[in-house]
Amino acid sequence: MSAKIIAVVNQKGGAGKTTLAMLLAGSLADRGKRVLVADADAQNTALHWSGMGAAMGVVFPAEVEDVSGEEGKLHKALRKRSEEFDYIVIDSPPAAAASVTVSALRVAHLALVPVIPSPLDLWASVRIREAIVLARHKNPELDARLVVNQLQLNTLLAREVLGMLPEFGIPMLAANLKSRTAYRQCAALGASIQSLGSRAALAVMEVDALRREVEDLLRGR
Numbered sequence: 001m002s003a004k005i006i007a008v009v010n011q012k013g014g015a016g017k018t019t020l021a022m023l024l025a026g027s028l029a030d031r032g033k034r035v036l037v038a039d040a041d042a043q044n045t046a047l048h049w050s051g052m053g054a055a056m057g058v059v060f061p062a063e064v065e066d067v068s069g070e071e072g073k074l075h076k077a078l079r080k081r082s083e084e085f086d087y088i089v090i091d092s093p094p095a096a097a098a099s100v101t102v103s104a105l106r107v108a109h110l111a112l113v114p115v116i117p118s119p120l121d122l123w124a125s126v127r128i129r130e131a132i133v134l135a136r137h138k139n140p141e142l143d144a145r146l147v148v149n150q151l152q153l154n155t156l157l158a159r160e161v162l163g164m165l166p167e168f169g170i171p172m173l174a175a176n177l178k179s180r181t182a183y184r185q186c187a188a189l190g191a192s193i194q195s196l197g198s199r200a201a202l203a204v205m206e207v208d209a210l211r212r213e214v215e216d217l218l219r220g221r
Contacts, residue, residue, distance in 0.1 A: 002082040003036070004218040006089045007108035009101055011127040013094035016114040016149035018045040019183055021091040022060075024112075026192025027211040029061035033086040037064040040074060040100045041093040053190025061192055062089075072099035075107035096131040105135035109218055111144040113170060114177075129169055143217060147210070148176035175210035 008021040021037060029035040039046040050064035067090075070077045078088055090104045105111060111132055115125055125146075132144050177183065182200035186193050193200055193207045 003078075003085040003088045004110070005078060005082070005108045006087065006214065006218075007092055007101075007104040007111045008090060008114065009092045009096070009104065009111055009128050009131070010094060010113050010115070010125055011096040011131075012125065015094075015116055015125075016177070017041075017094070018049065018091050019187070020112060020114045020147055020149065020177070021089045022046055022049050023177070023183065023186065023193055023207045024211060024214065025062040025064075025087070025089040026060065026186075027194065027207050028087050028089075028215075030192050030194045031211070034084065035062035036081070036085045036088045037062050038067045038074070038078060038088055038090045038104075039064060040067050040070070040090055040104055042068045043093070044068065046091040049187050050190055052188060056189065058190050058195070060190055068093070068100060070100065070103070072103050074100050074103035078107050096127040101131065102135065105132060105142060106139050108139070108142060110214065111135075111142060112147050112173075112214070113144065114147045114149040116150050117148055132170070144170045145217070146170050146172045148172065150177065150179040173210065173213050175206065175213045177206055177210070180206075 008017045010017055025035045025037045037046050044066055046064050047066055050060040053060065067074055067077060090108065092101045092104050095101055113125060113128055132142065136142050180203045182193065182196055182203035185196060193203050
């Protein structure tokens with residue numbers, strides 16, 4: 001069976017693309033799935049994440065590879081490897097019009113757009129919405145969801161922005177990621193959230209909920 005391909009995309013840097021990609025990939029891999037993280041961002045943050053644990057004997061459970069050099073040919077490269085994995089998660093650069101982002105959206109079954117609940121982040125995400133609409137001309141089966149990241153429900157601004165998101169034109173995942181130290185610890189340790197165990201119990205619950213929702217969306221694809 002060919003891999004389910006998920007592109008994590010946004011126009012704005014700092015929205016949490018790599019965090020979302022690595023948390024999701026780690027959760028899927030910890031559940032026994034064969035997972036590739038295709039690091040399409042020339043900064044290679046996902047690759048650095050997976051390498052952080054080497055000195056401490058920590059092995060990230062998914063494969064992580066630099067594919068940024070594929071640029072506009074990424075969709076062809078990933079199709080050739082789709083039989084090797086159950087899921088491929090693409091960590092895209094912060095550029096909606098970049099050839100590698102366009103190529104990622106061309107091959108993906110699902111685009112996840114992480115959004116920090118602030119007006120600036122929402123405005124910056126408009127261009128990725130347009131890129132998704134354009135991608136559907138060649139990939140009509142492409143589905144898309146917003147993923148709220150670094151959520152702080154106790155702030156009025158966050159609540160106001162959340163109220164605006166239904167008008168954005170891309171549905172929201174019910175699951176979201178709150179602002180938690182555990183997610184930064186994962187990156188520092190080169191680990192998946194599940195590997196932190198009971199000290200990250202709330203974060204594990206959040207990521208598990210997100211993974212289950214993504215799996216449900218991709219079931220039957």
